[in-house]
Amino acid sequence: MLFAVDYVFASLAVLTEDQSLALRLTSFGALTALAIVVAIVLPRPLGNRAALSFSAAVLVLITVAIFTDPSASFALFSVCPAVAMKVRQPVAWVVMALSILPSPMAVLIRSGFDDELLTMLLPMTALLIIFGICVSIWIDRVIVQSTERAQLIEQLDASRAELARLSHEAGISAERERLAREIHDTLAQGFTSIVALLQAIESELDTDLPSVRRHVGLATRTARENLAEARAMVAVLPPSALTGSLADALRRQAEHLAEETGIEVDCRVPDSLPPLPTATEVVLLRAAQEAIANVRKHANASHVSMEVTVADDVARLVITDDGAGFDPDRPALGYGLAGMRDRAGQVGGAMTVRTGPGTTVTVAVPL
Structure with missing residues (x-):
């Protein structure tokens, strides 16, 4: 948004300047090309070669724009932050300094290198360069902090995902242990009793029918209790034996x-x-x-x-x-x-x- 507003403002200043149409159009064309370059580069990460190419394009276009019309200097308000964001230090400092220099040089050339004007522009230019470097350092720190924060957030998300996975696995393990204990304490013991009763029935079948009937009743009751325990276990209810x-x-x-x-x-x-x-x-x-x-x-x-x-x-x-x-x-x-x-x-x-x-x-x- 800042870059678009600055481009519009600088373009209006150039187009309304009182000088030849050819110079104004040349400066406007350089500004437009510069705006296109910045718009293409800003959303993308740049390698070292791409950053150098971007720096060269900025220097050429801003120099052409300012030398043909000093009003194009307003574009520096967006160009310098763009350089600070996309070019590594200290290369960014050099690019910003070289981008600022065409503005006072164009004024001096047009004024015939007036000594009084030179005395005034030199400290102003130095201050602008220092200010630009300070802004570059600040932007770089903001970018570093944002990157670190993004990495921390990514690590936190990964930690949360890992914690959720471990919690899920722990829950599965705990539920498996719970079911194992429940089955051991209820169903397995009931089946053991049924097996023992059936073995007793087998040994008594031809000799002691009253005992057989009694053991059949006990086995039936145990089987029913096991069934009730299984249903309670599936429904995660208290043990069926605790109904009273x-x-x-x-x-x-x-x-x-x-x-x-x-x-x-x-x-x-x-x-x-x-x-x-x-x-x-x-x-x-x-x-x-x-x-x-x-x-x-x-x-x-x-x-x-x-x-x-x-x-x-x-x-x-x-x-x-x-x-x-x-x-x-x-x-x-x-x-x-x-x-x-x-x-x-x-x-x-x-x-x-x-x-x-x-x-x-x-x-x-x-x-």
Whole structure:
């Protein structure tokens, strides 16, 4: 916009100057050519050779325009910034100085090199050159800052994109871990129970029909519970076992263990449990399910006790069996104990295991 206004103003000054038409048209033609060159060059990045060619064209055209009509000097207000923007320092300083010199030289030539005029023009010309160099330095700094800012914005955009990608991958990984824990704590244990019940049915099929019917009923109930858990998992709902109270859900887990294995289960879960956050109830229920599953699969126990207490703003689940225990130094396989520990940690709680002989699992979560 500045360049267009300056071109129009300089052209009007030249065309209205009181001198021959040929000189005015020559100066106007040089100004027009200069405006075209600037308009072509400004939007484009220039290499070293292109910048030198642009500088040469500017010097030739501005010199012709000013020498044929000194009024064309008004074009310097746009030419000097254009040079500062497109030509590197210190070459830009030389080009600007050479672009400014034709103006006082044209005046001196027309005045016959008047001494008084020369004395006045020399310091003015020096000041103009110094001012032009200062403007060039300022423009160069603005360009450098703008370039750095653009690079920072580009880096920031790239960092945001990378962060979004990592967050997405972390979310996928976390969801995969969540599903793995849910499947391990619910569906996998249910299928294990069904397999055990079917094996019992196979061994009793020809000898103990009442036991077969009882085990078929247990297998059917377990399959239905698994189906309900799967539907709740897909809908991201609380566990289906928590449709009632936590106390009822824990008692059902104890009853299922006793019915399926014949293990004596002592369940001490008070009816007067205070209302607990859903996340806390889920952690306690899943911990109980995992501990009971471990008893069923590994402990070879004859007695299990389950107790829930709430005191000092902490809900505590303790499950103890009199089984064989396990080696705590052996690397853990699967998601069992690690999943219990992770679940407790997600709500600010902790899980501890004491073993040999027998095992005691304690899960404590803050209210």
